[in-house]
Amino acid sequence: MQFTNVTCPHCGLLCDDLSVEVNEGLVKLTNPTNNSCASAFEDACIDGELPSAQINGKNVSLDAAIERASEILKNSSQPLINGMIADVQACRAAIALTEKIGAVMDHANSNTMRPNIAVMQRMGKVKTTLSEARNRADNVIIFGSQALDRFPRLISRVLQPEKSLGSEQTLHKTITIFDANNCETSEQIKQHKGLNYHQFDAVSLDEIIQAFHGIIQTTPELSDDTDDMTRTLVELKNTLLNKNYTVLIWNTGLLDAIAAEQTIQTLTLIIKTLMKEIRCVGMPLGGSKGEITANQVITWQSGVPLTTAFMSGVPIHDPVTHNAKSMLANREADAMLWLSTYRSTDTPPNTDIPTIVIGHANMQCNDAAVFIPVGVPGIDTRGLACRTDSVATLPLKKIRDINLPNASDIIEKITQQI
Amino acid sequence: MAIKLSGGKIYDPAHQMDGVQQDLFIVGEKIYHALPEHEKVTQTYDLKGCIVMAGAIDLHTHIGGGKVNIARIMMLEDQHQHPQEGDHICRTGCGHIVPSTFSAGYRYAEMGYTACFEPAVLPVNARQAHMEMADTPMVDKGGYVLLGNDDFLLNMIQQGVEQSTINDYVAWILHASQCIGVKVVNPGGIHAFKFNQRRLDIDEKSPANITPREIIKKLSRAVHELGVPHPLHVHASNLGIPGNFKTTLATMSAADGLPIHLTHIQFHSYGAEGDYNFSSAACEIAEAINSTPNVTADVGQIMFGQTITTSGDTMMQYFGHEHAHPKKWTVMDIECEAGCGVIPFKYRDKSFVNALQWAIGLEIFLQVEDPWRVFLTTDHPNGAPFTSYPHLIKLLMNRSFRNDAFSIIHDEAQKMSNLASMEREYSLYEIAIMTRAAPAKILGLSDHGHLGEGASANITIYTQQEDVEQMFAKPAMVFKNGQLIVKEGQIVDIVHGITHVIKPEYNEDIEKPLKDYFDNYQTISLPNFKISDDEMEECIGSRITVHPCVRN
Numbered sequence: 027m028q029f030t031n032v033t034c035p036h037c038g039l040l041c042d043d044l045s046v047e048v049n050e051g052l053v054k055l056t057n058p059t060n061n062s063c064a065s066a067f068e069d070a071c072i073d074g075e076l077p078s079a080q081i082n083g084k085n086v087s088l089d090a091a092i093e094r095a096s097e098i099l100k101n102s103s104q105p106l107i108n109g110m111i112a113d114v115q116a117c118r119a120a121i122a123l124t125e126k127i128g129a130v131m132d133h134a135n136s137n138t139m140r141p142n143i144a145v146m147q148r149m150g151k152v153k154t155t156l157s158e159a160r161n162r163a164d165n166v167i168i169f170g171s172q173a174l175d176r177f178p179r180l181i182s183r184v185l186q187p188e189k190s191l192g193s194e195q196t197l198h199k200t201i202t203i204f205d206a207n208n209c210e211t212s213e214q215i216k217q218h219k220g221l222n223y224h225q226f227d228a229v230s231l232d233e234i235i236q237a238f239h240g241i242i243q244t245t246p247e248l249s250d251d252t253d254d255m256t257r258t259l260v261e262l263k264n265t266l267l268n269k270n271y272t273v274l275i276w277n278t279g280l281l282d283a284i285a286a287e288q289t290i291q292t293l294t295l296i297i298k299t300l301m302k303e304i305r306c307v308g309m310p311l312g313g314s315k316g317e318i319t320a321n322q323v324i325t326w327q328s329g330v331p332l333t334t335a336f337m338s339g340v341p342i343h344d345p346v347t348h349n350a351k352s353m354l355a356n357r358e359a360d361a362m363l364w365l366s367t368y369r370s371t372d373t374p375p376n377t378d379i380p381t382i383v384i385g386h387a388n389m390q391c392n393d394a395a396v397f398i399p400v401g402v403p404g405i406d407t408r409g410l411a412c413r414t415d416s417v418a419t420l421p422l423k424k425i426r427d428i429n430l431p432n433a434s435d436i437i438e439k440i441t442q443q444i
Numbered sequence: 445m446a447i448k449l450s451g452g453k454i455y456d457p458a459h460q461m462d463g464v465q466q467d468l469f470i471v472g473e474k475i476y477h478a479l480p481e482h483e484k485v486t487q488t489y490d491l492k493g494c495i496v497m498a499g500a501i502d503l504h505t506h507i508g509g510g511k512v513n514i515a516r517i518m519m520l521e522d523q524h525q526h527p528q529e530g531d532h533i534c535r536t537g538c539g540h541i542v543p544s545t546f547s548a549g550y551r552y553a554e555m556g557y558t559a560c561f562e563p564a565v566l567p568v569n570a571r572q573a574h575m576e577m578a579d580t581p582m583v584d585k586g587g588y589v590l591l592g593n594d595d596f597l598l599n600m601i602q603q604g605v606e607q608s609t610i611n612d613y614v615a616w617i618l619h620a621s622q623c624i625g626v627k628v629v630n631p632g633g634i635h636a637f638k639f640n641q642r643r644l645d646i647d648e649k650s651p652a653n654i655t656p657r658e659i660i661k662k663l664s665r666a667v668h669e670l671g672v673p674h675p676l677h678v679h680a681s682n683l684g685i686p687g688n689f690k691t692t693l694a695t696m697s698a699a700d701g702l703p704i705h706l707t708h709i710q711f712h713s714y715g716a717e718g719d720y721n722f723s724s725a726a727c728e729i730a731e732a733i734n735s736t737p738n739v740t741a742d743v744g745q746i747m748f749g750q751t752i753t754t755s756g757d758t759m760m761q762y763f764g765h766e767h768a769h770p771k772k773w774t775v776m777d778i779e780c781e782a783g784c785g786v787i788p789f790k791y792r793d794k795s796f797v798n799a800l801q802w803a804i805g806l807e808i809f810l811q812v813e814d815p816w817r818v819f820l821t822t823d824h825p826n827g828a829p830f831t832s833y834p835h836l837i838k839l840l841m842n843r844s845f846r847n848d849a850f851s852i853i854h855d856e857a858q859k860m861s862n863l864a865s866m867e868r869e870y871s872l873y874e875i876a877i878m879t880r881a882a883p884a885k886i887l888g889l890s891d892h893g894h895l896g897e898g899a900s901a902n903i904t905i906y907t908q909q910e911d912v913e914q915m916f917a918k919p920a921m922v923f924k925n926g927q928l929i930v931k932e933g934q935i936v937d938i939v940h941g942i943t944h945v946i947k948p949e950y951n952e953d954i955e956k957p958l959k960d961y962f963d964n965y966q967t968i969s970l971p972n973f974k975i976s977d978d979e980m981e982e983c984i985g986s987r988i989t990v991h992p993c994v995r996n
Binding site for chain 2: 043115125146183188191301322323327329331
């Protein structure tokens with residue numbers, strides 16, 4: 027059976043123009059075909075029997091698995107709810123569980139979320155959304171060509187549209203892409219026409235961004251000795267001052283993990299400085315593991331963003347001492363629930379504490395104390411997901427019915443039994 | 445099974461009942477004035493010495509949508525300073541200025557509110573706004589969808605399409621976004637800001653080559669002709685600018701005599717007189733409201749202290765960003781539809797401007813003669829958090845309390861205001877009008893906001909006290925749809941309100957140009973843009989009630 031206008035939850039762009047063919051357990055992306063988006067649908071194919079719930083790698087009934095999961099969480103003195111790769115409804119259920127058992131909630135991508143949240147708390151932000159960029163921008167600067175691989179249809183759907191509400195300049199945007207010398211160049215650089223690509227002799231994207239900030243503040247005198255990066259960035263500044271609407275794009279995961287917060291602060295400063303005279307906005311890309319969704323839901327329900335600790339009976343935003351990675355490393359959690367519904371490959375981090383996995387049906391989780399396979403949102407279950415720009419929420423359809431349970435139902439049952 | 449509310453003093457302006465002692469009965473979810481046949485009273489509450497009103501309705505409060513979440517993240521210190529523990533019925537939460545959704549619902553119910561309306565639902569963000577409202581328990585909800593800066597509408601107006609086509613689009617958007625009203629924010633100004641225009645006055649051509657006045661004309665007519673009960677809800681141009689009262693008066697006239705609601709009008713009632721080039725134009729604004737029966741307004745009173753301003757008005761929020769406290773600010777351009785600006789702000793009584801803003805709000809309340817046409821709001825959280833309503837009511841009801849408060853604000857502001865000379869004190873009956881009967885009437889909620897036979901049993905009971913601030917802060921009892929949810933200011937039971945919507949009739953041919961627009965320019969497809977009724981219930985989490993339109 028063919029389904030159209032299917033939303034793809036496998037990257038933060040949440041493209042919703044997909045056609046997908048479903049034949050019992052098999053799902054196949056039929057349009058578009060010319061990119062890497064198909065693999066996420068292949069990953070969801072189930073040929074033959076449905077995977078069973080498991081306790082310690084042995085098949086058990088769903089009820090037995092739910093009961094065991096409840097026991098583990100009930101007996102834990104400091105549980106951790108982690109992963110959170112899920113749709114709104116499962117996030118709602120997981121938050122209620124976290125609250126009830128005084129757990130800490132973190133996300134699989136919390137390391138890349140934290141710098142953006144921290145800068146927003148400190149400075150605020152200036153941002154745009156996908157359609158606004160598509161129709162308004164005449165100048166786009168992308169830090170890191172790998173962003174094109176991580177968000178495969180960014181160019182075709184947003185930056186090089188066939189039509190635009192704006193002028194010729196917004197239809198044919200000036201697109202400049204920078205890589206540092208440690209960056210792998212995206213194949214897409216060759217596939218699209220008219221991209222200005224520069225790979226600089228810089229150790230990281232962060233270094234390029236800091237250099238750009240310096241040039242925005244003060245334009246250096248150019249001489250024969252001026253290096254390629256400085257020369258290009260000065261040209262870029264001159265171009266930018268004559269453009270109507272410039273969008274800066276970055277993906278935190280491509281920045282230096284330690285420097286990222288400083289780098290995003292610098293990007294925000296660049297934008298806010300330029301805003302005094304011209305229109306310049308940021309468009310950070312993220313959300314490919316549902317982190318925008320999880321963060322939106324916890325922020326409205328608890329009042330604070332992820333990472334969120336409920337052990338004192340009230341929600342505390344505490345990404346420093348209670349992030350999942352350090353809690354696991356320091357043995358500060360004694361049980362973990364890993365919620366991961368979009369891809370089979372998003373498996374839990376290695377740990378020797380009892381782990382409950384509410385996971386993608388094709389996930390291999392033999393080490394888990396409890397594994398409960400659930401439906402994939404947007405394929406097996408109806409739901410909602412939030413896009414990279416944190417503004418658009420897209421509906422996820424149920425296009426296959428092979429009796430895989432909803433993650434939210436499973437979590438609610440576990441919660442009821444505690 | 446009936447509940448008898450015995451001997452309370454009824455304040456029900458919809459039925460001209462001004463403190464009349466009368467029994468009420470609750471059967472199921474409804475109010476009765478006499479015990480229906482075959483019903484037995486199973487519970488009686490002795491309400492001697494109590495005041496009985498309908499549940500209060502807040503017609504303008506920012507409780508859901510992306511901007512509120514941005515505010516929550518930016519106000520982390522306030523969130524952590526106001527933790528709220530859960531218990532066997534209430535969920536945990538935090539925040540005083542921008543509370544978490546559960547906490548917002550509890551705080552509203554504890555003050556006797558039973559319905560709240562989010563005034564800035566961006567169509568593309570409507571799902572999130574409705575999800576946040578669905579997770580706001582205790583109260584009914586509804587939203588006003590934001591139009592007037594969206595490229596589709598501006599292009600239609602610019603091309604001179606017929607009013608009926610604009611009406612179809614407005615109706616379509618109301619369906620698609622599951623809203624009950626239409627709001628316009630800085631008409632054309634948010635769009636102009638995307639072209640780096642920093643100001644736009646009402647008769648100035650925008651980059652879309654139309655004026656804000658034209659947008660108001662078209663939208664107010666559309667709302668009227670579709671029979672949407674709530675008039676076009678207008679956040680006028682030039683918010684916060686000294687001398688903006690002239691723009692506000694021009695905005696009133698732009699509706700050509702059709703109903704128009706001016707929101708947070710305090711922020712739009714400024715003159716430019718005096719040593720500070722900032723003065724009160726409350727008198728001019730109140731006179732205009734008094735003499736123009738098609739105009740209603742809510743005040744958007746400010747209160748002194750820390751808050752955060754969340755608005756769709758990117759143009760004026762950016763203009764005000766240098767006054768941010770603490771020094772941080774957010775501005776977003778959104779999806780060829782709208783925008784948002786979020787800026788923390790601290791109103792200080794020793795600041796001339798802030799002190800005068802405070803006085804201007806009160807001057808408007810006291811000078812608008814008809815309480816059916818002026819509404820009690822702080823534009824939560826922009827003027828102050830909604831939890832300051834009981835204090836605001838006391839300022840309106842108690843002249844000596846008001847004058848004591850006035851006497852400690854900035855000296856020069858005192859000289860620029862005639863507040864101290866105003867003798868008016870609002871009565872309980874007038875408070876019941878502006879917080880119950882009038883909002884229900886102007887929203888088209890026929891069985892809300894009153895205590896008539898057959899009305900929804902949303903009832904708030906206060907123990908009569910000398911100190912009205914105490915009284916309104918902590919009702920003795922609150923019933924929501926017949927269920928006792930608050931006792932002595934404490935939540936005793938949890939209910940989940942519904943979402944009020946309207947669905948005007950329209951010509952479905954409008955979907956043809958809309959489909960082209962979505963296919964060619966948007967990053968969401970038209971079918972996925974629309975929120976269906978079953979999606980509201982199954983995914984978003986709220987049942988809807990559809991209210992009738994009144995074709996004009």
